[in-house]
Amino acid sequence: MALMGIQLVVSLLAASIMQRMAPHCSFARWLLCSGSLFRFKHPSEGELCALAGKQVPKQTRRDRRQNGESKPLTVPKDIDLHLEKAPVNALDALVLRFFLEYQWLIDFAVYATGVFLFTECYCSFVDASKEVNLGAIWCVLTVLFSIKTLHTLMRHYFLSEEGGERSVCLAFGFLSLLVAMLVLVVREDYLEFGLESGFSSLFDNLEVFAKQQGYADWSIPVTKLTVKLGLAALCAYIGALLAFPGLRLAQTHLDAVQMNAGRPLIQILLHVSFLSPVIVLVLWVKPLARDFLANAPMGKSSITIVSSDAFDSLRLCLIVASCVLRLAMTRYHLQAYLNLAQKWVEQMKKEAGRIAAIDIQRKVTRIFCYLTVITLQYLVPVFLILFSTLALKALGDFSWRAGAAQTPGVTPALLLPPPPTAAPVLPGGLDEDEDGMEDAEEDIQATVARLSEAFTALRSVLTPLFFRGLLAFLTWWVAACQVISSLFGIYFHQYLMQN
Numbered sequence: 029m030a031l032m033g034i035q036l037v038v039s040l041l042a043a044s045i046m047q048r049m050a051p052h053c054s055f056a057r058w059l060l061c062s063g064s065l066f067r068f069k070h071p072s073e074g075e076l077c078a079l080a081g082k083q084v085p086k087q088t089r090r091d092r093r094q095n096g097e098s099k100p101l102t103v104p105k106d107i108d109l110h111l112e113k114a115p116v117n118a119l120d121a122l123v124l125r126f127f128l129e130y131q132w133l134i135d136f137a138v139y140a141t142g143v144f145l146f147t148e149c150y151c152s153f154v155d156a157s158k159e160v161n162l163g164a165i166w167c168v169l170t171v172l173f174s175i176k177t178l179h180t181l182m183r184h185y186f187l188s189e190e191g192g193e194r195s196v197c198l199a200f201g202f203l204s205l206l207v208a209m210l211v212l213v214v215r216e217d218y219l220e221f222g223l224e225s226g227f228s229s230l231f232d233n234l235e236v237f238a239k240q241q242g243y244a245d246w247s248i249p250v251t252k253l254t255v256k257l258g259l260a261a262l263c264a265y266i267g268a269l270l271a272f273p274g275l276r277l278a279q280t281h282l283d284a285v286q287m288n289a290g291r292p293l294i295q296i297l298l299h300v301s302f303l304s305p306v307i308v309l310v311l312w313v314k315p316l317a318r319d320f321l322a323n324a325p326m327g328k329s330s331i332t333i334v335s336s337d338a339f340d341s342l343r344l345c346l347i348v349a350s351c352v353l354r355l356a357m358t359r360y361h362l363q364a365y366l367n368l369a370q371k372w373v374e375q376m377k378k379e380a381g382r383i384a385a386i387d388i389q390r391k392v393t394r395i396f397c398y399l400t401v402i403t404l405q406y407l408v409p410v411f412l413i414l415f416s417t418l419a420l421k422a423l424g425d426f427s428w429r430a431g432a433a434q435t436p437g438v439t440p441a442l443l444l445p446p447p448p449t450a451a452p453v454l455p456g457g458l459d460e461d462e463d464g465m466e467d468a469e470e471d472i473q474a475t476v477a478r479l480s481e482a483f484t485a486l487r488s489v490l491t492p493l494f495f496r497g498l499l500a501f502l503t504w505w506v507a508a509c510q511v512i513s514s515l516f517g518i519y520f521h522q523y524l525m526q527n
Contacts, residue, residue, distance in 0.1 A: 035162040038146050042139045056134035060399065061118045065362055067399075068111035068369040070392040076385045079107040102382040109377070111370050111392065116399075123397055126180070130400040133177050137411055140166035144418055148428075164422035167415040171502075174408045174415075178269040181401060185272065196275075197268045204267020204509060208260040211508075220314045221504065226497025227252050233489045259501075267509045273405035274513020276365075277302070279521050280406070281514075283364035283371075284357075294360065301357045302514070304350035308413065308507035311343045312500065341428055344421050347503070351414040358406060365402045369395045409510050416503040423495035 071079075080103040121127055147163030150156065185193035216224060231252075281302045288294040311317050321334040334342055369392045376383065420426065 033159060034150065035147060035156075035159060039143055039162045039166070042143050046135055046139045050131070050135055054131055054135055055138045056131040057118060057121065059134065059358070060124075060362075060403065061116055061121055063115040063117070064359055065116045065366060066113045067116050067120065067366050067396045068392055069114055070389040071109060071111065071385075073101055073385050076103045076107070076109070076388065077101070079109060080104060100384040100386055102384050103388075105376050105379045105381055105383050107377070109373055109388075111373060120396070121400075124400045125397055126404065127400050129177055129180060130404055133173055133404070133411075134407065136173060137170050137415070140170045140415065144422070147422070161422050164419050167419040167422065170415040171412060171419065174411045175266070175269065177404060178273070178408055181272070181404065182269055193272070197271050200271035200509075200513060201264045201268035203512070205260055205264035207508070207512070208263035208267075208505070211505075212256045212260060216314075218314055219312055219504075220318065221312065221501040222493070222497035223501055224252075224497075226494040227255060229491050229493040230489065233491065237489055263505055266505060267512075270409055270506070270509040271513050273409050274510050275517035275520065276402060276405045277361070277409075277510070278514045278517025280361040280364045280402070282518070282521055283367060284360045287364050287367060288360065297353065298357055298360060301350070301354045304354060305413075305507035305510040305514070307350055308347055309504065309511060311346060312504045317343070340426055344417060344426060345428065347413065347417045351410050351417070354410045355407070358403075361406055362399065362403060366396065366399065409506060412506045413503055416499055416506065420496065420499035420503060423492060424499065425492040 124130075143166045144163035147161060151161070182197055185197060188194075211219065212223075216222070281298060285295050285298055288298070318336055318339045321339060322332055322336050323330040324333050372391060372395075373388075376388075421428070
């Protein structure tokens with residue numbers, strides 16, 4: 029309590045509320061089961077036989093014993109089949125794949141946003157420069173949990189019997205590795221991540237910290253090239269994770285635009301939300317963003333639209349606004365996915381031949397059962413960009429107000445204060461209870477002092493300059509992976525699938 033103050037209280041309260049309220053009040057369950065999404069029920073065998081103009085075959089136990097397994101019921105593909113719509117309710121969510129992982133991650137992201145907003149309001153009124161920003165820690169945890177969820181989904185593809193999904197993930201992983209190695213050699217004059225200055229700050233502070241700890245001859249065995257190779261490998265891993273989310277986003281985007289053909293405003297918002305990762309990419313291209321807005325050509329002269337000092341705040345606000353827009357378009361994408369059942373039935377009617385009734389039921393049911401997987405594939409990339417940006421703002425010492433951000437310097441490792449010595453016990457006059465209370469207080473003070481030293485050492489090594497470079501690159505790279513996979517998905521669903 030003395031170390032983190034009210035931030036720790038709010039964090040513990042948020043964690044307790046999330047654990048207690050999840051079975052009763054869940055934002056993730058409301059998103060799917062509020063009645064705004066409609067699923068399609070699979071037809072029964074009786075309905076299919078009625079449409080095909082024949083009766084349901086009935087077999088007795090004696091017939092099944094004599095004939096073994098009964099032949100599957102087949103119906104013509106061109107029957108006049110129309111699926112029945114029903115709103116998705118809480119009972120339907122019991123059959124959804126990965127529903128528990130989905131509910132936990134979405135609820136955690138909601139509470140992390142609440143803790144971050146509280147921390148921002150708290151830091152705007154109180155000087156909390158010497159406190160640990162727990163809102164940033166919640167944001168970093170959300171990013172890590174999002175990556176873990178995508179890893180679970182990709183592991184499901186790798187364990188499937190068909191090898192096509194595995195090949196797609198590996199192909200996008202190797203493509204991402206190549207693109208990441210090209211991006212990491214681009215100069216800071218074009219892509220202003222700040223990785224070079226961030227790594228320099230990290231290495232310098234590590235050497236100073238090591239010398240303060242008594243390791244005078246110790247030197248860092250890791251070079252910047254090694255760090256960049258490790259960063260490129262991480263980029264390849266993230267690219268493989270975001271392969272199928274991008275391909276699925278392309279499909280749901282095309283279907284959502286077609287579904288809202290008579291609503292031009294919704295179509296415009298869908299297009300803007302789909303292209304929002306491209307805006308994120310451009311915002312870190314220095315000649316196209318910062319330099320252009322600071323010296324915009326106007327005839328023979330130039331004007332300043334946004335100053336260089338205010339550009340960082342503008343960039344953060346634009347990224348957060350684009351993520352909010354994508355979150356607002358979630359229901360349209362989910363409904364477009366659920367409509368694939370009726371779309372598949374319409375495509376089946378155009379084919380000749382017969383199909384087993386169980387195959388129709390299985391196909392319609394499978395589309396609904398993977399609703400939470402599609403929801404995670406849509407929301408998790410948005411969470412990665414959003415919470416990376418929020419962590420960048422908090423850990424990089426940025427400000428939401430234009431011109432209020434300050435450029436951090438390379439902070440040397442701070443001298444750690446010596447641990448407090450225990451106060452001498454006065455002889456006589458103290459009973460055993462008072463001695464025990466004093467010993468407990470001394471233990472608490474010693475623990476707080478050790479934690480303070482650890483956090484001071486950590487903050488002296490991991491400076492805002494380092495967090496600016498790392499989190500800016502991570503945000504940009506997630507957006508780049510989404511652009512690559514979603515544009516390939518547009519080409520695949522728009523041209524290859526039709527041909």
